[in-house]
Every structure is written in structure tokens, then in C-alpha cells.
Amino acid sequence: MTVQTWELRAAFAAALSRMYGTEVPAYTTLVDVSTAVNRDCATDGRLGSIDRVTAERHGAIRVGSPAELADVAALFAAFGMYPVGFYDLREAASPVPVVSTAFRPVETEELDRNPFRVFTSMLATEDARFFSPDLRARVQRFLGQRQLFDPALIVQARRIAADGCPAADADDFVRRCTAAFALSRMPIDKAWYAELSAVSAVAADIAGVSTTHINHLTPRVLDIDELYRRMTTRGITMIDAIQGPPRTDGPPVLLRQTSFRALAEPRTFRGPDGTVFDGSLRVRFGEVEARGVALTRAGRERYDVAMTDQEHWDRYFPATDTEMAAQGLAYYRGGDPTKPVVYEDFLPASAAGIFRSNLDQDAQPTAADDTGDYSLDWMAGAIGRHIHDPYDLYEKAAS
Numbered sequence: 001m002t003v004q005t006w007e008l009r010a011a012f013a014a015a016l017s018r019m020y021g022t023e024v025p026a027y028t029t030l031v032d033v034s035t036a037v038n039r040d041c042a043t044d045g046r047l048g049s050i051d052r053v054t055a056e057r058h059g060a061i062r063v064g065s066p067a068e069l070a071d072v073a074a075l076f077a078a079f080g081m082y083p084v085g086f087y088d089l090r091e092a093a094s095p096v097p098v099v100s101t102a103f104r105p106v107e108t109e110e111l112d113r114n115p116f117r118v119f120t121s122m123l124a125t126e127d128a129r130f131f132s133p134d135l136r137a138r139v140q141r142f143l144g145q146r147q148l149f150d151p152a153l154i155v156q157a158r159r160i161a162a163d164g165c166p167a168a169d170a171d172d173f174v175r176r177c178t179a180a181f182a183l184s185r186m187p188i189d190k191a192w193y194a195e196l197s198a199v200s201a202v203a204a205d206i207a208g209v210s211t212t213h214i215n216h217l218t219p220r221v222l223d224i225d226e227l228y229r230r231m232t233t234r235g236i237t238m239i240d241a242i243q244g245p246p247r248t249d250g251p252p253v254l255l256r257q258t259s260f261r262a263l264a265e266p267r268t269f270r271g272p273d274g275t276v277f278d279g280s281l282r283v284r285f286g287e288v289e290a291r292g293v294a295l296t297r298a299g300r301e302r303y304d305v306a307m308t309d310q311e312h313w314d315r316y317f318p319a320t321d322t323e324m325a326a327q328g329l330a331y332y333r334g335g336d337p338t339k340p341v342v343y344e345d346f347l348p349a350s351a352a353g354i355f356r357s358n359l360d361q362d363a364q365p366t367a368a369d370d371t372g373d374y375s376l377d378w379m380a381g382a383i384g385r386h387i388h389d390p391y392d393l394y395e396k397a398a399s
Helices: 005-023 025-040 050-055 066-077 108-113 133-145 151-163 167-179 190-197 201-207 224-233 297-306 310-315 321-326 348-357 376-383 390-398
Strands: 057-063 082-088 098-104 117-123 216-219 255-260 265-270 276-281 286-291
Touching: 005 025, 005 057, 005 108, 005 167, 005 216, 025 050, 025 216, 025 224, 025 286, 057 066, 057 098, 057 201, 066 082, 066 098, 066 117, 066 151, 066 376, 082 376, 082 390, 117 201, 133 190, 133 201, 151 167, 190 201, 190 265, 224 255, 224 286, 297 310
Parallel strands: 057 117, 216 286
Antiparallel strands: 057 216, 082 098, 098 117, 255 286, 265 276
């Protein structure tokens, strides 16, 4: 007897949430407040049932190399999560030296059962704007010597992706996968971490340690403005703004996100003389999101213009789903404006904005012509997998 893939995925998401709550207690507060806001908000269920919304999570992890990203892809495939979209955060207003994809279910039925997503970023070491030839060589050597995942676990994940997970193996498989993303307590080389921090705090978080870990887990909330207010009232320091489109009286579109500020976490360091001492790092935070209807390509073009003129949002987007559907701006199942297709993906500007707002300083790219051969096709080749186009998936969901 095998466990259904969505059940395995739900168990994985829940196990990661429990683990992250023990590592970052403020995350548990965020989940509690999100649950309370969802309970207090009236919803017609068109953007997902209250049970789905309250159980929903997305996670974020960071890896250093194509080989590590390929292992992540194999691991997540066992949970029915596949790469969707290509995000280049190096081109954001606050550049981050990573390229990213999101692993998530791609079928509507699977999303409805459990929509767990993991936004996964890979360090762009080939970009000369961030990494000199010498530093690149040392970073790649460091990454080549570490092993994020037990090879036997990856072999098992590939087998489960192909044949399903026997019920007798499910609990142990979820436990081992979850443990692979636990925060390590191994001492960190202080000088190496500091050298990478001078490039980017994200680079240090990826290549300054010997493991990977959950960078943040994100509950979904129906009223993110109310969530922001309640968290602030509790004395939780939030970032300065909600990322994404403004609050409007019309249909919510795409994705709005915010987070509490990254907290100083105790970590152990090793000095140049081998001395081990206590310190802290501030890289992990608690993010929360509110999801709206997925926009068509035409709607996305209009969105990009509207974001430069947010005070006049209603000049760009109509006030009802009926008008949105009639103008071909958003996706609705069967063309029925009472059945919006939920936006399941991410916004590069918002992701970079969240990253930036939780860092003490921006990355400092230098002038260079060699930015690396990073693209959707490159990433698909690097991990040996098709990367789904989000628009294709929304078209299918709406048909």
C-alpha cells in the first residue's frame, strides 16, 4: 500500500512547520495570528476554502550549486512538487546574487489538496559583478566539498517519485527529509562568513555554512493589513511595508507579502586560531502572504504599469471580477468570474524586497560584463527537468 502523494506532501509541510516553530518561536506567533485573522474574516471561499488557506504554507531555501539544486529537485519530486517559473533576483532594484525557481504542485486537484511550495534560490557564483575569479574558485571549492543530502535519501526520493511511497516508509522518509533542512549547530568559520557577507548576506547564508536550512516559512492570510496591525500590536517588529500591489476595493490580484524583521539567533563561530565562541546571526524571518487572482499576460503588463502609479490603481484595474474577466485581465475557471484561479507563484520584486528589508545592507555588485549564463533554459538543463511556465498552468486551470 502506498501513501498518496498529496498526503506525503501535507505531512512534509506540517513537519517543517513544527521544526521551524521550535527554531524561530516568533513564527509560531505569526501562524497563531494568521489563524485568528482568517477565522475572523468573512470569506466566500472563491480563493480557497478556509481550511486550505489556514493550512497553506510556502517555504524558502537556498543552495549553492547546480548539483545541489538538482538534488533538491529530486527530493521535492517525491512530494509531487515540480519547478515552476524562473526568477532572477540579480536584476531587482535591490539586487540579490541568486537565481530561483519554485517547486510546487502543478495540477489543480493537487493544489486544492495541499498547495505546499518551496521558493528555492541558487547562488549565482558565475556572475563577476558579485564574485571575483579568486572568490568564485574558493566558493565553488567549498560547495563542492559539502554534502547537503544523504545520497541514499536522494536515491529513495527518486524511487518514490517513480513508484510511490510505501506506507511503512512514509513517516521515516518525511522525518529524514525534514531533518535535512534543520538549522545546523556546527561552528561557522567567522572569517569566511564575514568575507562572503561583504558580497551579500545571502551569499554568506548560502556558502558560509556547511548545510542548508529553512530561511522562512510563510502562512497565508485573508487580510494581510489586519495581520500587520495585530502583529505590531503584539510588539513584533514588522518590516516597513507590505510588498506587492496596494489594498484595493476591487479583486485582490497576484500576491501581497510582508514579514517580521529577522531576529538575532544564537550561533557558534570558530576564529582563525580555532577558538570556538558564541555569537548571533540575523538572517531568518517570518513571512506572511495574501493571494489573489492570477493575472493573464495582458493583466500582468497592466500590473507592471499600475505599480508605478499605485495612487491611481483603479485607473488600471476594474472594480469587479466580472469586468476583469470581460477584459481578459485575469484567469477564471471556465470563464466564470465567480471562480477565480488563485495565483500560486511569486513576484521577483516582492521576493527581493522581502530579502532586502531583512538585511542590514544591500549587495554591492561591481561593474562587469560577465554576468553568467543564467536563464530558464540553463536551469532546466542544470537540473535535468522541465521548468513549467506559470501561464501555461493557469491557462489549463481556467479551461
